[in-house]
Structures are given as structure tokens and as C-alpha cells.
Amino acid sequence: MNGHTSAEERAPLQKSTSSLHIHIQPTDSRTSIGNMSTSLFRASALRCALRASAPTTASRAGLASTAIRGKATLPDLAYDYGALEPSISGKIMELHHKNHHQTYVTSFNNFSEQIAEAKQQENIQAQIALQPLINFHGGGHINHTLFWENLAPTSQGGGDPPTGALSKKINDSYGSLDSFKEKFNTALAGIQGSGWAWLVQDTQTGAIGIKTYANQDPVVGQFRPILGIDAWEHAYYLDYQNRKAEYFKAIWNVVNWKAAEKRLK
Amino acid sequence: MVLISLLSTSLRAFASEQQPFEFGEMARPPFTLPKLPYAYDALEPYISAQIMELHHSKHHQTYVTSLNDALLFQAQAVHTTNIVSQVSHQQLIKFHAGGHINHSLFWENLAPASSSEAKSSAAPKLSNQIASTWGSEEKFREAFKAALLGLQGSGWGWLVKVEVGQEQRLSIVTTKDQDPIVGKGEVPVFGIDMWEHAYYLQYLNGKAAYVENIWNVINWKTAEERFIGTREDAFKILKAYV
Numbered sequence A: 001m002n003g004h005t006s007a008e009e010r011a012p013l014q015k016s017t018s019s020l021h022i023h024i025q026p027t028d029s030r031t032s033i034g035n036m037s038t039s040l041f042r043a044s045a046l047r048c049a050l051r052a053s054a055p056t057t058a059s060r061a062g063l064a065s066t067a068i069r070g071k072a073t074l075p076d077l078a079y080d081y082g083a084l085e086p087s088i089s090g091k092i093m094e095l096h097h098k099n100h101h102q103t104y105v106t107s108f109n110n111f112s113e114q115i116a117e118a119k120q121q122e123n124i125q126a127q128i129a130l131q132p133l134i135n136f137h138g139g140g141h142i143n144h145t146l147f148w149e150n151l152a153p154t155s156q157g158g159g160d161p162p163t164g165a166l167s168k169k170i171n172d173s174y175g176s177l178d179s180f181k182e183k184f185n186t187a188l189a190g191i192q193g194s195g196w197a198w199l200v201q202d203t204q205t206g207a208i209g210i211k212t213y214a215n216q217d218p219v220v221g222q223f224r225p226i227l228g229i230d231a232w233e234h235a236y237y238l239d240y241q242n243r244k245a246e247y248f249k250a251i252w253n254v255v256n257w258k259a260a261e262k263r264l265k
Numbered sequence B: 001m002v003l004i005s006l007l008s009t010s011l012r013a014f015a016s017e018q019q020p021f022e023f024g025e026m027a028r029p030p031f032t033l034p035k036l037p038y039a040y041d042a043l044e045p046y047i048s049a050q051i052m053e054l055h056h057s058k059h060h061q062t063y064v065t066s067l068n069d070a071l072l073f074q075a076q077a078v079h080t081t082n083i084v085s086q087v088s089h090q091q092l093i094k095f096h097a098g099g100h101i102n103h104s105l106f107w108e109n110l111a112p113a114s115s116s117e118a119k120s121s122a123a124p125k126l127s128n129q130i131a132s133t134w135g136s137e138e139k140f141r142e143a144f145k146a147a148l149l150g151l152q153g154s155g156w157g158w159l160v161k162v163e164v165g166q167e168q169r170l171s172i173v174t175t176k177d178q179d180p181i182v183g184k185g186e187v188p189v190f191g192i193d194m195w196e197h198a199y200y201l202q203y204l205n206g207k208a209a210y211v212e213n214i215w216n217v218i219n220w221k222t223a224e225e226r227f228i229g230t231r232e233d234a235f236k237i238l239k240a241y242v
């Protein structure tokens, strides 16, 4: 059945990580996909509805095992998939966390293993060839982990303005929180392709600033990530389609400034 | 002398700020959204009508509008000999022009699955060279798929004809964001949009299924024409919509 095939495809990855493109589950190229999206959405909406009404359960146990055998694992969310509505739908949150983020985790582990092997074999070419994949998938894992943390439902402080040192730095640098948001949204809108915008802190000077990063390039080195917004289309497309400015505006209602404050040094 | 020269400089600067710049017919750069050669739902079930409509009437339209804006800005900067402004706008022009070029080529290299154009038999010469380059059409598709799925972020995959001296070779090329295929001797034969907006409403994170399914709606007749023709032939669609 078509519905069956597509549901499997969207399920969290269970496949062996031996192939290069492990985030892909091959499907029959001749499979008709006529009813795919509607049936998927129904199933997904149902799960979201269930989740929205019950506290997060199943995956929460996974949090404690983050460091098992040195492998990265998908962190649990501190809120339900539906908790950021209407800024971000439960459907987006579920796909984004359970499928997209999971893929980065799985791929990062896979390529980490491969690079460890290459090191053992003293294969420098292989190590270099694997670097961009580590950067991409490791970056995807780091970025999304920080992103989930720096979001919160309004009932848990999402959207409440920053206080203390961070608030002061924002006012000093940008005049006001509103003008900071405006500049941040301009940066988000200016990303050409997939990427992220970050409020960063310069580790040398302590100054804050807004920086955009392509694809999954992580905030490392001279800058410390304080607050990140995912500007990939998968982060908003089901809710906002091409109207990404609306997403950039709405997301401030669920920004967890408390989490951002804790990252500031 | 110095004073006069200074004065005239500032007068000139004043004049160029004050006058609305005049380009006559060039006042508004001329690009317009090309019409689709088929209906929005014509590529169903492989690409949904909802995706096609958003992709064409919103995404592509935005590239066209932004390209015209950027070109107008550029023309102003040229008019006022503001070289800094001109250079700082290069990337914006490349991005939006690339978006316009890529999507214009993309619509034309797709066709309804039931049409004769959607069969690779509509491209005998190209098929021959594909087979001699990759071994078989199947192997070519596998290589193309691997290239598409290997993209990190937004981008495109293209089959490109590269003219090297007297020879012409085929090559699978991926490009990031909206970088177009405009290198020396390169002719884009067909392209596949791998931005998430191209498939997400229907395939969600299952981009492999999108890549598998899009083979059903490749316009091989267009591909053959581009393969046989010159670079100017491949890009003629852009001139039709100015």
C-alpha cells in the first residue's frame, strides 16, 4: 500500500548506517504517490493531537542515555510537539525533531565511525573527504539541539523578554529589543538558500552580534552561540509556505530568552 | 581652481541625488515570469498542483521581482558611478538571476508523465551518449540520484553538456543555492530543483522518493534539443519573457 510505504519512509530511522545516504529509504520509483500527502498528514495530525494532550513520554527516557558509547543521541524536547502552536505547528515540530534532527544524529554517528576507522588506518585522504560530512551532520545535530532549547511555549516563558546582562547588551548594541528583532529578521530574510541566523557572542571581546551561517555550519571558534533560528524551509514550509517573513515574525513569541541568557558569559 | 573643481564635484553629486535617474525604456528592468508549458496539475501525482502553483506563481515570481529590483539598483549605481554599491550588489543579482534562470529551464525540462516527451526515447542522441558515459540509463540515474541526495542544503542537480575542444562530454553537476550553469562551454541539459520548497508539501523529509519520482516527468524532448543545440538555444526561454 502506498500509505504504508510512505509512512515507513517518514518513520524515525531504523536502517543500518552503513550506506552513505542513510537518511534515505529507497522506495519503488513506480509507486504511485497520489494519496501520499493526505494520508500522511492525517496520521501525523492524529499523533500530534495525541501528543498535544498528553505530556511527552516515550522519548523522554532517552535523554539520560545521551552519552552511551560516546554516540550522539536525539535529545528530548522539554515541551510537547504541539506546545509552540500557533507559531510553529505540532506537525512541523514532530517532523523536524523526529525525522530531520534524527537524521543528523544518525549520520553524524555513522561518519564519526568512518573517520575513526580512517584514522586508525592512517588514511588521510579518507579523513579529509569525511570532514565536510562531519561538519554538516555534526553541525545539524548541534544547531537543532540548541534551537529546541532556545524555544519554549508561552506558558513556559516563551516570548518573555530577556533580562539582566543579555538585556543590557542588546539595548546597548541595538537600542531596543524591537530593533534587535528587526535586524535579526532582516538577517534571516537575507539568507540565500538554507541556513541559520544566530545571536552570537564574540569570545574575544564579549560583544554580541548577529551572524548568519550557511546550511548546517555550526557556531564554533571565535563566536559563542546565544540564540539560533532555523531558516531552512523545512522549519516553516508546512505552516507558512513561501511567506517566510511571517514565520520570522511569529517565532519571537516562542523564543526562550532564559535559555539564551544562560549561554551568555 | 581647487575650489572650482570641488564646487563642480559637489554640484554634480547634488544633481545626481536630486534628479530622478532617467533610463527611458530601461526604467524598469524587463524580466517577467514565463508561462508554464502545462497546467499546474499536469505533473500529478509526481509533483502536486499545490507545489507547482506555489513554486511557479510565488517562488519563481519572487526571483523575477527581486532580480528586476536588483538590476534597477545596479543601474542607479552605474549611473552615479558608485562602484562600491555596484560590487556589493553582485551577489544579490547572481542569486536572483540564478533563481530566474534555473526555474525557467526547470519548467521546460519537465513534462506530464503521459506525454511522449516524458519517455527517454524522445532523446535518442542524448540517450546514446548517456549510455556510453555511464554504462546505462539506469546507472546514470543512480549516479544522478546520489549527487542530488549528497547536496548539503539548498541547490540543484544538472545534467550538463560540456564542450571541450571538438568534443562534447556529459557531466552531472550539483550547484548550491541558485548558482546557475553558466560556465564556459557549459550547456544545461536538464536540472532538478533540490530546494525543500520543490517537494516538501508532498514528500516532507522523504526527498529520495521525490528524486525517484521526478524521472517520470522529465521532458526528454527538451533535453535532446538542448543537447543538440547551442548554449543560446538552451537559454532562449529567458529572451522570450522580457
Ligand SMILES: [Fe+2]
Pocket: A096, A100, A144, A230, A232, A234, A235
Ligand atoms: Fe532544521
Ligand SMILES: [Fe+2]
Pocket: B055, B059, B103, B193, B195, B197, B198
Ligand atoms: Fe525552486
